[in-house]
Amino acid sequence: MNITDERISKLRRVMREHGIDAYYIPTEDWHLSEYVGDHYKCRKFITGFTGSAGSAVVTQDSVGLWVDGRYFIQGEEQTRGTCVTLYKMGEPGVPSVHRYISDTLKEGQCLGFDARTVSRSEEKKFADEMKKIGAKLAEDYDLVGEIWEDRPPLPCNPVYELDLKWCGESRADKLHTLREKMRGQNTEGIVISPLDDIAWLLNLRGNDVPCNPVILSYLYVSMDSAVFFVQEGAVPEKVRESLRKDGVECRGYDEVYEYLSGICEKSVWLTEELTNAKLALSLPDGIRTVNEDDPVRLMKAVKNPVEMENMRQAHILDGAAVFRFIIWLKQNVGKTRITEISAAEKLLSFRREQDHFMGESFDPIIAYGSHAAICHYSATEESDVPLEAKGMVLADTGGQYLLGTTDITRTIVLGPVTEEEKKYFTLVLKGHLHLMNAKFREGVTGLNLDYIAREPLWRIGKDYNHGTGHGVGYFLNVHEGPNGFRWREMAGRRDTAAFAEGMITSDEPGYYAEGQFGIRHENLILCRKAEKSENIQYMEFEPLTMVPFDLDGIDTDLLGEEDTELLNRYHRLVFEKLSPLLNDEEREYLAGATREIKKV
Secondary structure, X not given: OOHHHHHHHHHHHHHHHHOOOEEEEOOOOOOOOOOOOHHHOHHHHHHOOOOOOOEEEEEOOOEEEEEOHHHHXXXXXXXXXXXXXXXXXXXXXOOXXXXXXXXXXXXXXXXXXXXXXXXXXXXXXXXXXXXXXXXXXXOEOOHHHHHOOOOOOOOOOOOEEOOHHHHOOOHHHHHHHHHHHHHHOOOOEEEEOOHHHHHHHHOEEOOOEOOEOOOOEEEEEEOOOEEEEEOOOOOOHHHHHHHHHOOEEEEXXXXXXXXXXXXOOOEEEOOHHHOEHHHHHHOOOOOEEEOOOOHHHHHXXXXXXXXXXXXXXXXXXXXXXXXXXXXHHHHHEOOEOOEHHHHHHHHHHHHHOOOOEEEEOOOOEEEEHHHHHOOOOOOOOOOOOEOOOOOEEEEEEOEEEXXXXXXXXXXXXXXXXXXXXXXXXXHHHHHHHHHHOOXXXXXOOHHHHHHHHHHHHHOOOOOOOOOOEEEOOOOOOOOOOOOEEOOOOOOOOOOOXXXXXXXXXXXXXXXXXXXOEEEEOEEEEEEEEEEEEOOEEEEEEEEOOOOOOOHHHOOHHHOOHHHHHHHHHXXXXXXXXXXXXXXXXXXXXXXXXXXXXXOO
C-alpha cells in the first residue's frame, strides 16, 4: 500500500469512530489563506497533491480531489497509482464538491470538517444542503490532526514594524479610516481574520507563512479599541509598546474565540467569505452581523503615493537581478550543467545582491521544455531536469523587498525553437502588450478587460486555463484581491473590483501545449488616471516590471505595426530604467536585448 492510501485508511478508521460518513478537507488554514504553513497542509498530507489550491472529500468508499485548471496535469501525476479520483473543476460533467457531497450522503448520515478551515459562507451552504437531504454536520473535528504523527508545530516568528518611509501611512490613520467605514455600515466592531489585512492595517510584518511576510493572528477592532490576538512571545516589547500607543492591545492567539463570545457590541462587521465558521459561531446570540466586502482589502489594494513610488523602485532593482540571471543563463546553458533547481538558486543569488531584499515572494517556477506546460509546476529532486541549449524555459519568480513585492514571468529562449513555439510565444506577447496598453473609463473591472489579453488566442480557437491577472500586495502576499483579470465570474471569489488609481495587478496570459512546451509573459502593471473627457475619467496602466522580452522567440510576421511600437516603447523604457544599475558589459547586452524591431 502506498503512503497516500495508507493515510486514507487511517483517516477512515477515525471517521468511523466519530460517526462521520464524509470528511471535507480544504486547502486553507484557519485564516482561509491561499498559501499556508506546513502545520495546515492537511489536504497535501492526505492526498499527496502539493498544489496551492484544491479540496478533498473522503468517504468509506471513495476519495475525491478537486483542482482548477492550473493543476490538471500536476493533479493527475501526483494522484496516479492511488485511490484518489481527480475531479477537474469547470470541465463538462464534473460535479462540484458540494454537488458530490449532496449526491453521496444519505439521510441520517454525517458530513464532518474542521470549522476553523471553512468559511462562514461555505459552512452555511453546507448546513442548508445537509438539511435538504436530512444529513447532519459535525463541524469541530480535525481528524487529519488525529492521525498526523510529527505534525509541524504552529509557526511563531518575531514580529517587526514597517517604517513609515516604506508604508507611507501611519497605523493610527489606517485605523481611523477603518472606523469611518464601520460608521458607514452602522457597525460597532469588526472581525478581521485575513493575515495580509492585519499586517497591512497594523504596519507589521512577520515570517509565519513561507514567502508571505505575515503574522499568525486575528484582530478585533471596535470604535475605541483594538485587540491583536497573536502567539505568545512573537511580539517584542518595543513593538507591544508602539501598539499600545495606538490603542492596540495584544492577547494570546487562542483567546480569540472566548473573547468574541463575550463582546458587548450590538453589531459587528464580518465578511463571511473571509472568516472561518468557528469565529463567526463564537459571537453572542442575537448580535447583528454585517456581511459586506472586506473594507481593509480595498484600502490596501489602493496603494498610496509612497507605496507606488517604492514599488517602482523595487521593480527596477528586481529587474536588474532577473536580467543578470538571463545573461548568465544564455551564456552558460549547454556549457555547464544547469538544472531547474540550480537555475532557481542562481536567480535567488542575484536577488540577494539587491538592496532591501527580504526573500522570495513565492516558490520559484523554473520549468524547462514540457514541464512548462504544467501551469504551476514546481521542480522536485525527482522531477528536476537539466536545461539544454534548445527550446525554452519558463521562469515565474518574484521577490519581497521593503520597497514592495514583485512577480515576473519570462519565457527564455535557450536555443533553436520550432515555428509553432514562436507562433504561440508571439500571440501570447501580443495579448500581454494589448492589455498593458489598455485605456478604459473609470468603473471598469477585470471582467471587462480580460478579453483583450485572450483575443489573439481566441481568434485561432486557443486559450489558457487560468485567470489573466491577480492583485499584488505591498511587501505582502503576491496574490491579493479585490482586483484581477478573468473572463468570467467565479463563485466565492471577490477579485473583480473596479480598477482604481494605485491598484497593482499582474498581466500574465499564457499558452500550454501538454507534453511539449509552455509560454507565459507576465508584468505587474499599476493603474493610474489618464485624461478626463466630458466628465468621464479615463484610466490606464503603467508597467512596473522592467525586464526585456526575449526577441529570439518572436515571429515578427505575426506582429502588426501597433504591436511592434508597443514592444519597442516598452523596451526603450526598460533600457532607460535598468542601464544605470548595470556595468558596461551588462549594459551592452541590454542594448541588444532591447533593440528596436521593425516590420519589413
